[in-house]
Structures are given as C-alpha cells and as structure tokens.
Amino acid sequence: MSAATATTSTRAPTTLSAAGEPAASRASGQWRRFVNPLLVLGGVIVGLAILFVIVYPMVSPHSPTEPNFSVETFAPSSWAHPLGTDNFGRDTLTRLAYGGRIDLVIAFAATSVTLVVGGALGLAAGYFGGWFDSLLMRLVDFTLTLPYLVLVIALVAVLGTGAWNIVYAIWLVGWVAYTRIIRAETLVARRLEYVEAARVIGMGEHRIMFRHILPNVVSAALIFAMADMVLNILVSTSLSFLGLGVQPPNPEWGLMVAEARDFFLRDWRLITYPGLAVLVVGAGFGLIGDGLAQALRPRG
Amino acid sequence: MTGYILRRLAYMVPVLFLITLFIFFLVRFVPGDPAAIMLGTRASEENTAELRAYLKLDEPYWVQYGVFMRNLASGDLGDSIRQRRPVTDILMERLPPTLFLVTYAAILSVLITAPLATAAALNRGRWIDQAVRVYALVALAMPAYWIGMMLLQVFAVKMQVFPVAGYGDGFLGHLESLFLPALALALAVSSILIRSLRNSILETLGADYVRTARAKGLNGRSVFVWHVLRNSAMSTATILAVNLAFLIGGTTIVETIFAVPGMGQLLVKAIFDRDYPIIQGMTLAIGVLVLFINLITDISYAILDPRLSYS
Numbered sequence: 115m116s117a118a119t120a121t122t123s124t125r126a127p128t129t130l131s132a133a134g135e136p137a138a139s140r141a142s143g144q145w146r147r148f149v150n151p152l153l154v155l156g157g158v159i160v161g162l163a164i165l166f167v168i169v170y171p172m173v174s175p176h177s178p179t180e181p182n183f184s185v186e187t188f189a190p191s192s193w194a195h196p197l198g199t200d201n202f203g204r205d206t207l208t209r210l211a212y213g214g215r216i217d218l219v220i221a222f223a224a225t226s227v228t229l230v231v232g233g234a235l236g237l238a239a240g241y242f243g244g245w246f247d248s249l250l251m252r253l254v255d256f257t258l259t260l261p262y263l264v265l266v267i268a269l270v271a272v273l274g275t276g277a278w279n280i281v282y283a284i285w286l287v288g289w290v291a292y293t294r295i296i297r298a299e300t301l302v303a304r305r306l307e308y309v310e311a312a313r314v315i316g317m318g319e320h321r322i323m324f325r326h327i328l329p330n331v332v333s334a335a336l337i338f339a340m341a342d343m344v345l346n347i348l349v350s351t352s353l354s355f356l357g358l359g360v361q362p363p364n365p366e367w368g369l370m371v372a373e374a375r376d377f378f379l380r381d382w383r384l385i386t387y388p389g390l391a392v393l394v395v396g397a398g399f400g401l402i403g404d405g406l407a408q409a410l411r412p413r414g
Numbered sequence: 415m416t417g418y419i420l421r422r423l424a425y426m427v428p429v430l431f432l433i434t435l436f437i438f439f440l441v442r443f444v445p446g447d448p449a450a451i452m453l454g455t456r457a458s459e460e461n462t463a464e465l466r467a468y469l470k471l472d473e474p475y476w477v478q479y480g481v482f483m484r485n486l487a488s489g490d491l492g493d494s495i496r497q498r499r500p501v502t503d504i505l506m507e508r509l510p511p512t513l514f515l516v517t518y519a520a521i522l523s524v525l526i527t528a529p530l531a532t533a534a535a536l537n538r539g540r541w542i543d544q545a546v547r548v549y550a551l552v553a554l555a556m557p558a559y560w561i562g563m564m565l566l567q568v569f570a571v572k573m574q575v576f577p578v579a580g581y582g583d584g585f586l587g588h589l590e591s592l593f594l595p596a597l598a599l600a601l602a603v604s605s606i607l608i609r610s611l612r613n614s615i616l617e618t619l620g621a622d623y624v625r626t627a628r629a630k631g632l633n634g635r636s637v638f639v640w641h642v643l644r645n646s647a648m649s650t651a652t653i654l655a656v657n658l659a660f661l662i663g664g665t666t667i668v669e670t671i672f673a674v675p676g677m678g679q680l681l682v683k684a685i686f687d688r689d690y691p692i693i694q695g696m697t698l699a700i701g702v703l704v705l706f707i708n709l710i711t712d713i714s715y716a717i718l719d720p721r722l723s724y725s
Contacts, residue, residue: 252428252429252432253432255428255429255432256428256429256432256433256436258659259429259433259659259701259704259705259708260433260436260659260697260700260701260704261659261660261662261663261664261700261704262659262660262663263663263664263666263667264662264663264666264678264681264697264700267666267681267682267685268436268437268440268681268693268697270685271440271444271684271685271688271690271693272440272443272444341554344554344555348555348557348558351557351559352557352558352559352667355557355559355667356559356666356667356670356682357686358682358685368557368559371557371559371560371563372559375563375567378563378567378571379567379571379572382567385560385563385564385567386564388560389556389557389560389561389563389564392555392556392557392560393552393555393556393557393560394555395555396554396555396556396557397551397552397554397555399555400551400554400555401551404551
C-alpha cells in the first residue's frame with residue numbers, strides 16, 4: 115500500500131540553527147510546526163474516537179452482547195438508544211464502542227511492534243550492510259510480492275482465527291515496510307557529514323546509530339506508521355468481516371457490517387454506522403500522517 | 415535487452431524460492447500430522463500412510479522440500495480435501511475470473527484517477543484541489559468490504575441494475591457481473607493513484623520541454639495532452655504496478671462479497687474448510703501472478719522508454 119511514503123529525505127540537523135535565540139522561543143518555534151490544521155484535525159478525530167471507546171462502555175447501561183428482547187428491535191434513534199438497536203435489540207452505539215475498542219487495540223498492538231522491530235532491523239541493515247542486509251532484503255522482497263492481506267489470511271490459516279492471531283500474523287509480516295523505509299533513510303544519513311565527523315572523533319557505533327542517525331530517520335517511519343494504522347484497521351476489520359477474526363456475539367466493526375448484511379433493506383443503518391466508524395477513524399490517522407509529513411518535512 | 419530480461423528473471427529466483435518455502439512450511443506449522451492435515455478428517459489410515467511415504471514426511475525437512483519442489487515442477491500441488499481433485503485443475507478454473515477482475519479494476523481506477531488528478535493539478539491550491547484531496551483521504555480509509563456491501567445492496571439487490579453475484583457469461587456478461595466488485599476495488603486503489611498522479615502532473619508541468627512547447631506557441635490544450643498527460647500516464651502505470659499486490663489482495667474481500675468464483679474467494683473458503691492444499695496453491699499462484707505481472711511491466715518499460723538503457 116505504500117511505496118509512496120518511502121521517499122528519502124536528507125533533512126539537515128537542526129542543532130546548528132538559531133545561534134543567539136533564547137532557548138524558550140526556539141522550543142516554541144519547534145512546537146509551532148506541529149500546530150498545522152491537518153495534524154490538529156486528525157488529532158481531534160482520533161482523540162475523540164479513543165475517548166469514546168474508553169469512556170462510553172463505562173457509562174453505557176447496555177450490554178454489547180446480550181440479546182435484549184424487552185426493547186424494540188431495529189429501534190429508531192432515541193435518548194435511550196442514540197443510534198437505535200440491532201436485530202437482537204442490542205444498543206448500536208454501545209456495540210460500536212466495544213467494537214472500536216477491540217479494533218483500536220489490534221491496530222495499535224500490530225503497528226507499534228512492527229514499527230519498533232522493523233525500524234530497528236532497518237537501522238541495523240542500513241548501517242552495517244553485509245550478509246545480514248542482503249538476507250533481510252530478500253525477505254522484504256518476498257513479503258512485498260505477496261499481497262499483505264493474502265499473507266495475513268494464510269498465516270491466520272495456520273494460527274487459527276481470533277483477534278490476537280491477527281495481531282501475531284501482522285507482527286510476522288508487517289515489519290518489512292518499516293525495515294525498507296528506515297534502511298533507505300539510514301543509507302542516506304550514514305553519509306551525512308556530521309555522522310562522518312562523529313566517527314572521526316571516535317564515537318562508538320552504538321552512539322552514532324542511536325544518537326545521530328536514528329533521530330534523522332525516525333520521522334519517515336512515524337509518517338508511514340499513520341498510514342499503517344489505517345491499513346491495519348482495514349486488514350483486521352476485513353478479517354473479522356470474513357469471519358476469521360473476532361467471533362460473534364462480540365461486537366467488532368467489520369463483523370458488525372457482515373452481520374448486518376441480511377438486514378440492509380430493512381434497516382440500512384446497521385451496515386452504515388460501523389463502516390462509517392472505520393472510515394472516520396482511518397481518515398483521522400490519515401490526516402495525522404499528512405500533518406506529520408508537513409511538520410517534519412517542510413519541503414515535502 | 416536480452417541481458418536485462420535475463421537479469422530480471424534471475425532476480426525473481428530468490429523471491430520465488432522464499433514463496434515456495436513459505437507455502438511448504440505453512441502446512442508443516444499447523445499442529446498435527448501434515449499428511450492427515452492435507453487429507454482432511456475423513457482420510458483412512460492407509461491413505462495417510464501412503465501420503466506420508468509419498469511426501470517423505472519421515473525424512474528431514476530438506477528432503478521433504480526436495481520432494482515438494484519436484485512435485486511442484488511437474489504441476490502437482492496435491493489434491494483439494496474438499497473437492498477431491500487436483501489443486502492445479504481448480505486453479506486453472508479460478509484464474510480467469512480473478513485476472514478479469516484485476517484488469518477491470520485497474521482500468522476503472524485509472525478512469526477515476528485521471529480526470530480527478532488532472533483537475534486537481536491544474537487547479538492547484540483551489541477548492542477542486544482540496545476536494546480531490548478529501549476524496550483521496552476518504553477513499554484511503556474506506557473499507558472495501560463496506561463499500562462493496564453497500565454497492566451490492568443498493569445497485570444489485572434494491573435497484574437490480576446489476577447481477578447480485580457470479581461471473582456472468584461471455585465478455586459482456588463478465589463486464590456486467592464484475593462491474594460492482596471492480597468498482598469497489600478501483601475506489602480503494604484510486605486513493606493511492608490520485609496523489610501520485612497529481613504530483614507527477616505538477617512536476618511535468620514545470621519541466622523544460624513543456625515550457626519549450628509553450629514557447630513554440632503550441633496552445634495549452636495540445637501541450638497538455640501530448641506532453642504532460644503522456645508522461646504522467648507512464649508514472650501512473652508504474653504506481654499501479656507497484657500497488658498490484660494491494661489490488662490482488664483486495665480480491666479476497668470483493669470476490670467473497672460478490673460470490674465471484676476466483677482465487678481470492680477460494681482462498682477464504684479454504685480456510686474455513688481447512689483445505690490446506692488449496693491454501694498453498696492459491697497463495698503460490700497469487701505470488702507468481704504478482705511477480706509475473708511485475709516482470710511484464712518492467713520489460714514493457716525497457717521497450718517503451720528509449721531514454722533508459724538496460725543492456
């Protein structure tokens with residue numbers, strides 16, 4: 115999905131700027147870069163979504179799984195049921211909150227681990243090169259040849275269905291994108307003058323890698339991580355939609371779409387809301403990614 | 415040119431090797447006896463023992479892999495547990511619908527992308543540009559299964575403009591039956607294409623030869639069509655090829671929703687049936703398909719683009 119983000123950047127180190135400026139205003143200048151409309155809007159959307167999936171289940175009096183035949187099924191919106199009820203009389207908003215909780219946890223668990231592991235491997239491959247690099251790159255080529263979704267589905271065939279098995283499957287294949295990006299950036303950063311300088315004055319390999327190269331290459335990975343969050347939300351909800359992830363009666367956005375398919379003509383809302391939820395949260399992460407790109411790469 | 419093609423083929427070898435290794439171990443990592451797994455739950459003792467001997471499952475992994483590769487070379491991917499016939503035969507039936515769907519979706523995605531990206535690039539910074547940007551963001555985050563279900567329900571079930579499921583008969587039948595699934599896929603892919611094409615058009619607009627063409631007195635439209643669009647088409651094809659794997663991955667979802675009898679649908683079905691020979695076969699076929707189309711794309715560039723020397 116994302117070769118587009120894998121461009122290289124050669125951002126100059128910021129340490130040399132603003133010689134006589136007071137530290138405070140320099141810090142606020144740094145900070146101001148992050149206050150761009152894209153980043154703020156994306157942050158607000160994602161922040162509200164996280165707040166919603168954490169808080170709403172605590173305050174909602176309804177069960178997300180227990181059928182409730184004492185209330186009307188397919189009920190219209192009301193104070194008791196803001197988004198109505200489903201075919202079992204369950205409150206749709208409550209189910210959306212519980213479902214979103216699972217999806218966000220899956221996406222975050224999947225993305226954060228692949229970001230760190232894949233990034234570390236890419237840093238090592240780009241910095242040290244050699245057989246380790248060659249071997250890793252063949253693995254990357256292989257993984258990028260097979261469609262991500264097909265790889266995850268094939269791995270779920272081995273691991274078995276279930277939410278955590280999707281996470282494990284993504285861990286196994288998701289790191290390659292970060293490895294490729296960070297490796298490419300490291301290859302560029304390794305030749306920057308100040309890295310040469312650090313080597314000349316006798317700094318250790320670890321110090322050069324983590325103190326001088328890492329800060330330069332990490333922004334590309336962070337920007338990609340936001341697109342990756344979108345991708346992982348789409349992949350995990352897709353698998354649940356196919357019946358390979360979260361199992362009923364538990365709510366999950368993809369599964370909710372699948373369960374509502376037979377009721378579309380009777381009640382279009384049941385299919386629409388969970389899909390919209392995926393869309394809005396995904397767009398939120400997309401906006402954060404664009405905003406980060408704007409803040410971290412002024413040229414881009 | 416021959417040298418380039420040979421080198422390009424040589425580059426495929428390690429990737430192909432890893433794909434075969436992946437599907438080889440796929441079955442062996444499922445808990446239980448691989449022979450029993452590959453024959454399904456209803457297999458007899460003798461049959462299982464026979465397959466164990468045939469696949470040399472009592473020998474070390476490298477011997478097993480040798481046997482696996484020898485069988486693969488002769489087109490033997492084992493038998494489907496569910497359908498009780500060779501995976502290769504099933505694959506041959508499943509390949510055409512998927513190829514048709516992927517090609518169709520690729521064409522539709524270009525038809526969606528080209529006008530939107532052009533409009534955005536020519537009106538840079540204005541509201542059209544912003545609107546296209548919002549479209550790209552929404553299309554990126556929009557789940558294919560969701561938009562697929564919506565299209566199915568609205569246009570096939572309710573309005574009955576398109577068939578609900580299947581592959582249709584003849585070329586026109588395929589075009590009609592696969593329109594909605596191809597559209598669902600194309601929308602997802604267009605989100606990636608639009609941004610790249612917009613930026614590529616902007617880049618070309620600033621290029622020297624375009625300025626020269628303008629200076630020669632060619633009018634804006636012909637400069638745009640002959641110089642800008644032609645060059646951008648090339649880069650769109652590249653981006654499309656790069657995202658081919660993504661496009662093919664999406665077929666698992668839309669083929670399942672629209673009951674298209676292709677490889678993606680079979681792969682998903684096979685997981686519920688625990689039909690491991692099918693899972694192996696489809697995964698391998700999809701990988702080879704992506705490699706093969708990428709190879710064709712690269713070779714076409716080498717032929718079409720005289721600036722690049724590949725000797």
